[in-house]
Amino acid sequence: MKYLRIFFLLLVFQTGIAQVRNEYKISFDNAAHHEALIEATFTNLESGTISLRMSRTSPGRYALHEFSKNVYDVKITDGKGKSVMVTRPNPHQWDVSGHDGTILLSYRLFADRADGTYSQVNDSYALLNIPATFMYIPTLKERPVQLTVVVKPGHNWKISTQLIPLGGNSYLAPNLQYFMDSPILTGNHIVKEFKVPSRGTEYTIKLALQHQGTEEEADQYFEQIKKIVEQEKAVFGDFPNFDYGEYTFLACYMPISSRDGMEHRNSTVLTSTKSLAEGGMKGNIGTVSHEFFHAWNVERIRPQSLEPFDFEKANMSGELWFAEGFTSYYTNLILCRAGILTQEEYINSLNKTYNYVWNSPGRNFFNPIEMSQQAPLVDAATSVDPVNRSNTFISYYSYGSMLGLALDLSLRSHKEGLNLDDYMKLLWAKYGKNETPYTTENLLFTLREYAGESFADNFFKSYIYNSHAPDFKKLLATVAIYLKTDVKTPYFGARITFDKNDFATIADYTRIGTPAYDARLEKGDIILSINNATFSTPEQFDEVLKKHKPGKRITVTYRRLGEERKTILRLATNPTVTLTPYSKPSEKALLQRENWLKAK
Template sequence: MKKLLALSIVAACSTSAFADVNYELKISEPQHHLGNVSVEFPKSAQSHIDVKLPAWRTGRYEILNLANGVRYFNAKDEDGKELTWEKVDHSTWRVHLNKPTEVNVDYQVYANELGKRARHIDDSHAFIDASGFFMFSESFRQEPVTVNLDIPKKWRSVSGMDNLESKNSFKAANYDVLVDSPIETGINQLHTFEVDDREYDLVVWGDGNYDVDLMLTDLKKLVATGNVIWDGYPYERYVFMVHATSGAGGATEHLNSTIIQRPRDRFGSREDYLGFISTAAHEFIHTWNVKAYRPQGLVPYDYTNMNYSKLLWIAEGSTSYFEDHLLVRSGIQTTDEFFKVMSKTINRHLQTPGREVQSASETSFDKWINQGGDHARNYSTNIYSEGSLLSLALDIDLLEKSQGKISYRDVHKALYNNHKMPAGFTDVDVLNILKDLTGRDYSSWWQENVESPASINFDELLAKVGLKYERPEKAKALASIDATAKNTGELLTLSYVRRGGSAWEAGLTTNDKIVAINKHHVGKDLKTSLETFKAGEKVTVDYIRRDALDSLTLVLSEDFDKPKKVVANKDATLEQKALFKAWIGVEHPADVKKD
């Protein structure tokens, strides 16, 4: 009993209950991308504490090695005396304690990686994702957190976290909330609005050809669509952070905020603006799908190692699928614009040989190690497009078999209602939801489409909702070698050779330099050089590989100057039109009167 009592006392002393972990970030040399961080950890009676910086950040399933920007690490006890420490792995500093004491850690962070959306400091702003700045200890991971910023006077700070006394100080329930609540501070625009008694901020850093009034108008429409899928909202306040910049693009979801990066001149045209608002819709949906509920392999987050899951196609791909639904239902996007996006997704899928090799389950698990380039396209898929198209196939199947009464939205509503964080959901949970909704066993469908490479007949699938997938009437047939090339000076260099295509079968590969076809010099554009040929012709290709000239023969394949596209079937039946409306929420285009 005495031994147990002693252990209990040590455990109680090792982490003081409800003691705050206090962070301070001082930015005195922003032009050099430097920040100085101080962390105060509560009193600990352990022999040592391990202080870590995450190796990746939430929303990006890739090891980023964020600790490589840390220098001048130092640790002191509560009396200001130096503590000994050692670095024990790529992102862990072990601080040794001689007695029970608070631990104060200081270090410098180099923050010049804007595109990774983890850390960036310059003379106009700082984007602060805790994973790139603030170290943590597992011993105090669940303790309350405070953050104080010491920044230039003219800077303004915005975050999804609540403020303390100052607008430059914040509080969070624990480190997990902190790491999922980035801060944008600097010279920025701030616009606030309210929809259905929930508060929203739009903070924009950088100049660009954006229209803030249009952004605000459409964001108000977008955030009102949550009840299209889910019962309730998981937040009372939400922050849209926008970077209008150069050299960076992309977006990341967070607990009750998002960061969206776009080139500063990519907001003006309708196509560019749709790219922005679609991204906003994607990240908004993530507030439920990933932040309110997510696959078991990501619960809880392990910030220093890979977090494996076979269901990332649901986390990301289903999010991509739903974004267009919300945009169409809210009136932000037209059905024609929706069809254009769907056409691109389907065409990209069908032109990716990797769809025959890797399943959605496999590509989800391998997201952490997926590589780019031609090998990835020839032998892999991705969680976004593959997951989006699987969501489409499952959605239409559910709608058809229930005469429009049950949809894939109901699956996500059930995930939100029954599998909220901190519990993670599994494939068994999804299959159980499908069975509860329909009374049918979807195990065979899952095996054929999720665990195995999916084979979707888009003609049959889209016909069920009154759509066609067809080649435009005026499309012209072209000769092709099933490869793409980039101009590298006087020669064209193959940048991608499609597996199973004519160039592949003949023996050409990426980085081969094409010199001539049938002894005629290839110009600056491969398509132009093939205009005089027809599909089925056998040609001789001269090329350079390893600085040596060689030649081979290949049979040209057929391509078209215009890709296939999704269009409304003007002769759709009443049943198909009804299913279309149940699917996307608006009337079938054949029933819409045009002005």
């Protein structure tokens, strides 16, 4: 997103020139019951009908969320407090006519979910995501927005946000897009900061931390953040131009939070139930790494399909395999380079994602671009009907992460001196610094420029426009890692759980290509026996299976909808692989691994 009026607006405020603004006030007198009171004044309106709306989605989230469901006690008058005509053409819109050029608005908001999308209000703190909180007038999208946050006397609540401070708990956004992109944490939280040099200036990096821990824990956590900041800057070569000289991590690590992270232009929301003392020191830091990387990749190296973000409909993009997926690839890689993960821990962290992606049947149906386009259906989206996603969908976060790994190792083995970091630097120079939105074709053309036409065309044709699997055995060998397989343990191909009656039940929809799927077994089937051998515990089930070798046919007796049935199932070898470092690597491969994983 571009905010070309920012410096003009700052000049206006400094010189005192009056400018029409949309003004909001939020207060928390009923915070104990998760309620906020929002008041707004819209002036200098054109005659005729004015539409007030609640957003249906939120920047960085691609599905619909219908925030109007948490709004009530709506009161709308003209500037003199007189009644106006209000109609509701749909659940998220209030059409106002009969006003006098001014609309006064007030309403109550119920807010009790702390994450990167919704808002949470209680008598200890408030985490506010703007689209989930404030009504707006779409036709006034270019107006500055002024917000005043009213805190209870004696509470000593701080306010942390990327909005421009005006003094007196009032803040400014240059326009609607920036306002909607600017979350707020207010409460008695800890604030830490440090300075980073960039292109002859200095930026301030802040941590606003709402938690139930100690100052010492906050200090330790902030030291990790500093290392992440420096290693991510090394990938791109410099920092983004943070609009007002600051970037803020808004961290809410409270037991009533939900685990999430959400990037914004000059800040990010980080939420988790884990306290720093109880696993959060290491368990929460990956989200920090992921979201700060977005300050470059997605906030400024931005897909054309998401520019500008539309608050009234689902936002679909075919580039999320890169925007989210490559960011996911760097998430743990940065932790390794920063010394927060050891090299062994990093390599081990690849296992889950590797097996999830390359053993998924979803690649038979959609390539990475098409997987990305499903984001409005899966990104915190809700539905009540069962879906077959275990067979048809692979998360673009995970898929893109594996493609990032494949491209990085492919570049490093293709030609000395090539690597994914420098490809990202080139994208930053071409599309990020000047904030020119890109397309998938732009990613291809830039890779041609960086690594050659043949290399780039082959990678995109095979792995982006199609769903082939890279030769990871060969690629990982270049960094002294091999794929270890288990050829002895038989594979049934379904997750079995035991209920309170000791019945072995298939827990999930069976996956295409597994022995259970080919034997026409399905979710909810109760497995009674295997070759007449029965079992009543997971251990007994495994013991029965281990008596048979992979490749052997077994008779499975099962019950479906009260009817006893039999089927023949052919056991397979377990498709799960383990990425394992060589015990005696060559000096060349060890050097390649070191160059890949060491601090920059």
